Amino acid sequence: MGRSKFILGGFLILAAVVYLIYSSTLENQEYFSTVEELKTMGDSAYDRNLRLSGAVIGDTIQYDPQTLTLTFEVAHIPGDFAEVEAQGGLAEVLRVAVADPTRARIKVVHVGPKPDLLRSEAEAIMTGHLGADGIFYADELLLKCPTKYEEAVPEQVSGN
Amino acid sequence: MLAEFGYGVLVVTFLLALYSVGAAIFGYVNKSAALVESARRSMLLTFPLLTVAALSLILLLVRGDFNVQFVYEVTSRSMPTYLKITAWWGGQAGSLLFWSWLMSAFASAATLRKWDRDQEFLPWVIVVANVTLAFFLALNILFENPFARLYQTFDGNIAAYTFAPANSTPITPADGRGLNPLLRHPGMIIHPPMLYLGFVAYVIPFAFAIAALVTGRTDDRWIRVTRRWSLWAWLFLSFGLVLGGRWAYDVLGWGGYWGWDPVEIAAFMPWLTGTAFLHSVMIQEKRGMLKQWNMVLIILTYALVIFGTFLTRSGVLSSVHAFAQSAIGPSFFVFIGVTFVTSIGLLIHRWADLKAEAEMKSMLSREALFLLNNLLFMSVLVVSFWGVIFPLISELFTGQKVTVGPPFYERANSPLFAALMFLMAIAPLSAWGHSTVQTLGRAIWKPAIAAAAITVVTFFTYTQNWIALIGFFLVALVVLVTLYEFWRGARARQKTQGENFFSALAHLTGKNRRRYGGYIIHISMMLMAIGILGIELFQTETQGTIQVGESLRLQGYELVYRDIAQWDDRSTNVNYTRAVMEVYKNDQLVTKLHPRTDYYYEAQQNMTIPGVRSTMADDVYVLLVDWEPASAIGATFKLYINPLVNWLWVGSLLFLVGVIIAAWPEKDPERATVRATRSARQTSAAD
Numbered sequence: 032m033g034r035s036k037f038i039l040g041g042f043l044i045l046a047a048v049v050y051l052i053y054s055s056t057l058e059n060q061e062y063f064s065t066v067e068e069l070k071t072m073g074d075s076a077y078d079r080n081l082r083l084s085g086a087v088i089g090d091t092i093q094y095d096p097q098t099l100t101l102t103f104e105v106a107h108i109p110g111d112f113a114e115v116e117a118q119g120g121l122a123e124v125l126r127v128a129v130a131d132p133t134r135a136r137i138k139v140v141h142v143g144p145k146p147d148l149l150r151s152e153a154e155a156i157m158t159g160h161l162g163a164d165g166i167f168y169a170d171e172l173l174l175k176c177p178t179k180y181e182e183a184v185p186e187q188v189s190g191n
Numbered sequence: 192m193l194a195e196f197g198y199g200v201l202v203v204t205f206l207l208a209l210y211s212v213g214a215a216i217f218g219y220v221n222k223s224a225a226l227v228e229s230a231r232r233s234m235l236l237t238f239p240l241l242t243v244a245a246l247s248l249i250l251l252l253v254r255g256d257f258n259v260q261f262v263y264e265v266t267s268r269s270m271p272t273y274l275k276i277t278a279w280w281g282g283q284a285g286s287l288l289f290w291s292w293l294m295s296a297f298a299s300a301a302t303l304r305k306w307d308r309d310q311e312f313l314p315w316v317i318v319v320a321n322v323t324l325a326f327f328l329a330l331n332i333l334f335e336n337p338f339a340r341l342y343q344t345f346d347g348n349i350a351a352y353t354f355a356p357a358n359s360t361p362i363t364p365a366d367g368r369g370l371n372p373l374l375r376h377p378g379m380i381i382h383p384p385m386l387y388l389g390f391v392a393y394v395i396p397f398a399f400a401i402a403a404l405v406t407g408r409t410d411d412r413w414i415r416v417t418r419r420w421s422l423w424a425w426l427f428l429s430f431g432l433v434l435g436g437r438w439a440y441d442v443l444g445w446g447g448y449w450g451w452d453p454v455e456i457a458a459f460m461p462w463l464t465g466t467a468f469l470h471s472v473m474i475q476e477k478r479g480m481l482k483q484w485n486m487v488l489i490i491l492t493y494a495l496v497i498f499g500t501f502l503t504r505s506g507v508l509s510s511v512h513a514f515a516q517s518a519i520g521p522s523f524f525v526f527i528g529v530t531f532v533t534s535i536g537l538l539i540h541r542w543a544d545l546k547a548e549a550e551m552k553s554m555l556s557r558e559a560l561f562l563l564n565n566l567l568f569m570s571v572l573v574v575s576f577w578g579v580i581f582p583l584i585s586e587l588f589t590g591q592k593v594t595v596g597p598p599f600y601e602r603a604n605s606p607l608f609a610a611l612m613f614l615m616a617i618a619p620l621s622a623w624g625h626s627t628v629q630t631l632g633r634a635i636w637k638p639a640i641a642a643a644a645i646t647v648v649t650f651f652t653y654t655q656n657w658i659a660l661i662g663f664f665l666v667a668l669v670v671l672v673t674l675y676e677f678w679r680g681a682r683a684r685q686k687t688q689g690e691n692f693f694s695a696l697a698h699l700t701g702k703n704r705r706r707y708g709g710y711i712i713h714i715s716m717m718l719m720a721i722g723i724l725g726i727e728l729f730q731t732e733t734q735g736t737i738q739v740g741e742s743l744r745l746q747g748y749e750l751v752y753r754d755i756a757q758w759d760d761r762s763t764n765v766n767y768t769r770a771v772m773e774v775y776k777n778d779q780l781v782t783k784l785h786p787r788t789d790y791y792y793e794a795q796q797n798m799t800i801p802g803v804r805s806t807m808a809d810d811v812y813v814l815l816v817d818w819e820p821a822s823a824i825g826a827t828f829k830l831y832i833n834p835l836v837n838w839l840w841v842g843s844l845l846f847l848v849g850v851i852i853a854a855w856p857e858k859d860p861e862r863a864t865v866r867a868t869r870s871a872r873q874t875s876a877a878d
Contacts, residue, residue, distance in 0.1 A: 062592070
């Protein structure tokens with residue numbers, strides 16, 4: 032009697048937690064996507080929460096401080112880590128992606144303050160959705176800049 | 192020369208740690224006190240040795256010896272000396288050395304205690320501490336040498352080497368890359384060492400737990416010896432988390448303090464198991480139950496501490512699917528795997544010895560409520576862990592990389608946090624052994640009515656948001672119940688001892704530091720909950736581009752843009768742009784704020800520092816987003832009103848007070864706990 036009460040209670044808690052995790056996961060899924068994957072995803076791309084990553088192309092950054100509307104384009108970079116390493120590391124991949132005009136690109140719109148780290152050859156990780164106009168509307172914008180603090184060794188060294 | 196010397200010291204310390212492990216094991220097996228003593232002395236020697244290695248690194252950092260790769264990567268000429276010193280933990284290699292240094296310090300401190308009653312634990316505490324130490328030293332020696340120098344080899348490549356390669360010339364860059372400006376904030380300077388203090392301190396209770404399992408001395412001795420260690424570890428870990436939040440609030444300029452990213456969660460997970468552990472050890476001490484469970488918790492905490500160190504240091508931020516990013520990743524996984532499997536194996540071996548001495552009978556007894564508290568903490572852990580590994584799982588089963596964002600954690604964890612708060616209200620009122628709905632109801636009805644009254648007043652005067660109302664009701668309930676407990680205790684003492692109320696209160700707390708310190712911690716958590724509810728549910732924002740003399744309005748505040756100035760600071764190589772804004776509330780000037788943007792020339796990076804006016808009611812938080820020098824377009828500001836957020840920081844200070852009271856050494860700790868146990872057993876028998 033005493034034990035079964037506890038076992039039942041335990042099961043109820045377990046069921047509640049499983050339900051919480053299950054339903055919250057379903058509601059809040061974000062699909063990782065690269066620029067190329069987004070272009071080939073077809074119609075399913077429009078109604079998904081997406082997390083898109085790409086290389087920021089510096090020349091395309093525009094900011095309207097009146098409306099706090101930020102627009103820029105990102106170029107495709109591989110989503111797979113091993114692939115990035117094979118192509119010479121993140122900094123190199125970003126540099127090549129920005130320099131290559133034939134790469135798949137997509138226009139991004141984000142409303143908010145201009146992030147301090149937004150610059151050419153930064154990796155942008157954006158959460159949002161794809162609009163019917165083919166523009167990616169980012170609700171959240173994260174930036175990673177490998178150029179300054181992560182890179183191995185620079186050229187500007189003086190031998191002695 | 193100094194670099195090679197430092198590296199040599201690391202190698203010697205590593206070998207010494209290995210020797211100490213071997214000597215401790217052989218000493219235990221062959222019952223040789225001399226060998227165990229030799230192991231102990233070797234362990235004590237690791238601390239001065241690592242201090243010498245650390246000083247070598249600090250000297251290199253301060254001298255600006257950019258030939259050393261680590262120095263080049265984390266410092267630059269323009270950095271002030273104190274930042275050069277704290278750059279010690281500003282990069283991966285240095286922070287691993289910092290970890291080792293703390294490990295040796297804590298292990299030495301633990302080894303210096305009086306061991307007369309616990310001789311048999313000593314060798315195994317040494318083994319666990321030194322295996323952990325040797326692992327971290329091996330990472331430094333093999334993969335992440337903080338003393339590696341830059342060389343140009345004959346084919347023109349520049350790379351870092353521990354030993355000069357053939358036909359190479361050493362390279363000394365003219366200046367280093369410097370510390371990321373975002374990390375030059377006091378919060379960020381203290382935050383990592385705080386977390387590390389917490390992480391490393393948890394190794395000591397784990398070491399004693401393993402010692403108890405190996406030696407078969409499975410009573411609660413190991414818990415009593417390490418009670419204070421786990422409390423301090425928990426304090427540092429908690430404070431590390433709060434400081435991280437404060438840093439984000441002050442520096443990152445998104446008006447928040449916690450974003451549920453994997454790195455934050457990595458530090459949060461050992462905190463969850465550590466908090467569960469803190470509660471469940473009390474059941475073992477008082478009732479002799481949950482012995483197996485406590486072992487599971489401390490083993491999990493250790494594994495999560497190592498995992499957390501890895502995740503916070505390897506730069507896998509926001510790309511969780513790339514766990515193998517760093518060279519040390521596989522080593523970490525192997526180490527976590529091996530230590531975890533070994534610990535669980537030992538636990539299974541001793542499973543039968545760890546059987547509970549009593550059976551849980553009442554669902555409302557204090558031990559049952561503590562168990563429920565543990566289950567809830569574990570549920571939050573499972574939710575958080577699931578969120579971190581979900582991308583891996585979904586890729587494995589569906590081939591698609593899918594992740595979950597902050598809304599997932601908020602939605603799944605909120606009901607769990609609410610349940611934890613409810614438990615916090617009723618558990619202190621329940622009795623060991625047995626409670627009923629009637630006894631609990633009698634104890635709680637007065638505070639419950641008062642809390643309901645407060646909630647009704649809140650409904651009419653502050654908010655109609657039902658989530659907030661539930662939250663405020665629970666906060667009020669916990670605070671009132673806890674204060675009522677203080678009051679009852681003090682009144683009883685007042686009667687029996689004839690003291691005045693305040694000295695009765697002080698003596699009550701002083702005599703039962705653990706209990707009343709714990710209650711103060713509960714109240715502090717509730718204050719923090721007020722802050723979290725406030726900013727999560729009521730944050731409002733607006734933005735606009737305005738000219739000098741114009742203003743932004745939000746929530747009864749008016750911010751008038753008065754002035755902007757821009758200047759260079761030559762000594763630090765930073766350009767400052769600072770706006771002056773007057774803050775009016777009900778047409779009264781209350782203060783001036785100075786949101787600014789710092790541009791670091793060397794890093795080519797901006798840093799947006801908010802202007803903040805903090806009161807207990809709300810924070811006015813304004814960011815300078817953009818401006819046009821000398822033009823009519825004006826400047827762009829983003830304004831947040833963050834209600835109640837200050838309670839979060841005030842609560843964290845009270846939290847500090849509570850932990851210090853709970854952890855303060857009692858005059859005669861051994862006798863005090865024994866007496867407490869006996870009287871607890873008597874009361875439960877009387878029930």
